[in-house]
Amino acid sequence: MHTDTERCVRAVQSKDARFDGWFYTAVLTTRIYCRPSCPVVPPKPENMTFYPSAAACQQAGFRACKRCRPDTSPGSPEWNQRADVVARAMRLIGDGVVDREGVPGLATRLGYSTRQIERQLLAELGAGPLALARAQRAQTARLLIETTPVPMAEIAFAAGFSSIRTFNDTVREVFALSPSELRARVPKNRANSTSTPGVLTLRLPFRAPLNPDNLFGHLVATAVPGVEEWHDGAYRRTLRLPYGHGVVALTPKPDHIGCRLTLSDMRDLPVAISRCRRMLDLDADPVAVDDQLRTDPLLAPLVDKAPGRRVPRTVDEAEFAVRAVLGQQVSTAAARTHAARLVTAHGEAVDDPEGGLTHLFPSTEALAALDPEALAMPATRRATLTTLVHQLAEQTLHLGVESDWEETRARLLALPGFGPWTVDVIAMRALGDPDAFLPTDLGVRRAAQGLGLASTPAALTAHAAAWRPWRAYAVQYLWATDNHPINFLPGEPR
Structure with missing residues (x-):
């Protein structure tokens, strides 16, 4: 979509949140990139350029907007509705494969050479697998910096960085702030909301509308005792993760899903988030889905009655x-x-x-x-x-x-x-x-x-x-x- 300049400009000028995650707006005069729904006054069209991924923006020398935080947008719905090699690669990158196995491991899983994978990702997303994984590491680091009291050195390795220096340089480059400055900007009433080791509380965004009834109802009605439960208004379950295990509690809210994660190893944070988002189908585009289903006059009344239904999926x-x-x-x-x-x-x-x-x-x-x-x-x-x-x-x-x-x-x-x-x-x-x-x-x-x-x-x-x-x-x-x-x-x- 990022190549359709006229359509992208219209989405930015109307601050249309439906396109968050579909593309990113880079402002040539400020060298900042934003989500389409950024609340600031839109720049002039001639000062906008568009990219298909946050990683592509970062590679081009743009830093993330401090107001709209484009790195926290819902993921592109493309990667969960397609089965081609690029979509499968993006799902694997979201599952942390590049951090654990490198680009050769990614290519082996997909049955392609590393050169083929790099070429296809670069052509469609403007960034290769290393840059895409780096962007994910930066977002993980930001989450840990802003929601936990964990020391910066531990955050660096938990987020997947190979050294503290690389961690510091990446955070400064992406967010134009040092890690300690990022932490200092967090309001006191939500900074370090828990001091329990391995416990994080965060918000999972989604594209509206979202109907939680069948989504959570299905998970709870079929829950396996000991592995899953409904407790205090949240769906809770255990997670088998690459470095250890975890427990997640997911609570439906009007504008987000509340997520409380308890991890035995903090390196599993990005994988846990990715799997929970996938289970709840949070990267779907419900407007596109419902518009198509409404074309059937027999199905349209069901869609109009309760729009935004998702497909309950799985973490394993x-x-x-x-x-x-x-x-x-x-x-x-x-x-x-x-x-x-x-x-x-x-x-x-x-x-x-x-x-x-x-x-x-x-x-x-x-x-x-x-x-x-x-x-x-x-x-x-x-x-x-x-x-x-x-x-x-x-x-x-x-x-x-x-x-x-x-x-x-x-x-x-x-x-x-x-x-x-x-x-x-x-x-x-x-x-x-x-x-x-x-x-x-x-x-x-x-x-x-x-x-x-x-x-x-x-x-x-x-x-x-x-x-x-x-x-x-x-x-x-x-x-x-x-x-x-x-x-x-x-x-x-x-």
């Missing part, structure tokens, strides 16, 4: 796939019971002084090592589960953010016991395909029939072609017609 793709198998042909309650047994027997214990969480969901390695006969389920489903976890543990099947959606679908369908419903629910909620569709799902068919649509899978698929590429969101609106717990926040009247 392998975990979700295991849970999808456990939920085959059983009720939600039975699926939770099966999962809770696995957690108690094979999950890693964690401490949770603030709630009732007790375990991490078992790793695929732990599940692959268990005795299949110990699984209290039909033999066919037991074979399905054991085949899945062995392939995940041996890495012959990948379900990470780098997955090619169509290739992964084909691999899943080749496994015993995997039919279209299981594959598409994994595609929707684990892989993040915004066009995944469930024409055989009972709830979807019942809702379609209630709207006057033909409810056979073939007829429903044909009608749903008009909803593309947002059929996963259409499923959320169809599910919402049912009086099921997944559609309501706990304690909300029905």
